[in-house]
Amino acid sequence: MDSLDQKTPSYMVYCVIVACLQSFANGYVIGSPNVPGEATHNCPTGNAHIFNKSFPDCLPMSPSLWGFAVSSFCVGGLVGSMVGGPMQVKLGRKKSIILNTVGFIVGGALISVSVNTAMFIVGRLLSGVSCGLGSLVVPTYIGEVSTVRSRGMMGTCNQFGIVIGILLASVIGLPLATVPLWRVNYAIAAVPGIAQFFLMSTCVDSPRWLVSKNRIDEARHALQRLRGNANIDREFYEIVEGQVGTAAATSMLKNPDSERTGDLKEKSKDAAELSGDEDDEDGHRAEDAMVAPDVSARESMSIKEIFTDSVMQRIAMTVICLHMIQQLIGINAVMYYSATIFASMFDARMSQYMAIVTTIVNFLMTIVSLFAMDRMGRRPLLMIAEVGACIFSVLLIIGYRFNIGALLVVSVFGYVASFAIGVGPIPWLITSEIAPVYASSAIGAIATTMNWTMNFVIGQIFPIIFAKIKGYSFAIFATVAAFAFVFTYFCLPETKNRSIENIVRGYEKFRK
CATH class of the missing domain: 1.20.1250.20 (MFS general substrate transporter like domains)
Structure with a gap:
């Protein structure tokens, strides 16, 4: 089977699910203060140490301060989204996702052991940074590893993970909306972060990002793993061609068998027809890469x-x-x-x-x-x-x-x-x-x-x-x-x- 006709090869689905652990953590961070909010900032015993000598029963806050503390993760999200672009260009999608787990782990842990309002807010900010960075890197990764025919479903998994996180935060929050169990509620956000930290290492990086770094052999290997036993020639040629142009793509993919290069070019034309590309008035493809002077991938x-x-x-x-x-x-x-x-x-x-x-x-x-x-x-x-x-x-x-x-x-x-x-x-x-x-x-x-x-x-x-x-x-x-x-x-x-x-x-x- 040709990879352009594939829908959901198993390893690709696995990589998408692992990436969406970030989305789940994102949703959990959003929903975690909703149900246990009163127990967190307005419990009857206030900051007394009745249930535990090391930690106050709750963190007393006015409604306005509580509103700011909860929404402070949006500030973290703003910071994360701003640094996410350069980070995923330099480190790649996979390493950025792995690094992104730190905010969920440290933020969740910090909130769970908070002894004052400042610790709670800093924990929300750190969690928010991971939410912001992940909301950029994860959809990018999913879009770049998914097959053409399943990209919609796979892309929706990102939002699905967020929704599951919000739902489970509400359900789990009900029995944990008491003193001192509210602390456990916030610590749970670290669990998907820890799982993703280890599981993401079993996933490949984005073939498109690898091509952008001129790591062509690695890119082909990554795409083949994602597509299983399917033939990836047409898809891989189109990925390379999209970044360096037709002439340069042919040069980069050229092998001793010149017939194979011709075959790749024909497959590229077939792929363009399959995806609805049309010729311009002069009867040829409208792309300036036909005269590419070198074979380097275009810089970010x-x-x-x-x-x-x-x-x-x-x-x-x-x-x-x-x-x-x-x-x-x-x-x-x-x-x-x-x-x-x-x-x-x-x-x-x-x-x-x-x-x-x-x-x-x-x-x-x-x-x-x-x-x-x-x-x-x-x-x-x-x-x-x-x-x-x-x-x-x-x-x-x-x-x-x-x-x-x-x-x-x-x-x-x-x-x-x-x-x-x-x-x-x-x-x-x-x-x-x-x-x-x-x-x-x-x-x-x-x-x-x-x-x-x-x-x-x-x-x-x-x-x-x-x-x-x-x-x-x-x-x-x-x-x-x-x-x-x-x-x-x-x-x-x-x-x-x-x-x-x-x-x-x-x-x-x-x-x-």
């Missing part, structure tokens, strides 16, 4: 170079807008408001259960997304999600205006389902799908930094807006969702069953 682009290259600028703006939309569409605000809804309709214990139901809805719809991504394509799924987010935001306003509690609850669940099926996973997937290796780190770093920035801004500003205009604030998110639909329709190319190199060539047709 800086952020400045990204915005001075018309093709990369278009790709970067597409990715950045998707990441901004993901946060500005209001998922964190809806989750925040859901607590208010549930508290107004149920007692404290039932509100906790309803919060868990919300995470279950998120979990189930992410599973739907997992299987729909490679069937429906990215654009249709994302547009359905954006329409859903718009409709349910409007229903939230109606439910608030006329005080219809049941409508409010249904709207929260509907909104979360809409987000989970498309708006949540697709921006991370698209980041790794449309940016070539030599630009992916810079573009990914910009987009991820913007994502974490918007995450923090929404977390800080929404409570102020909500206090002023209450439920009408969701008109903002309905408007963002409507704009997102228009943007997706006109600006986002379909990436289903297309190689990264082919998608980039599609953008090159618009070169100024």
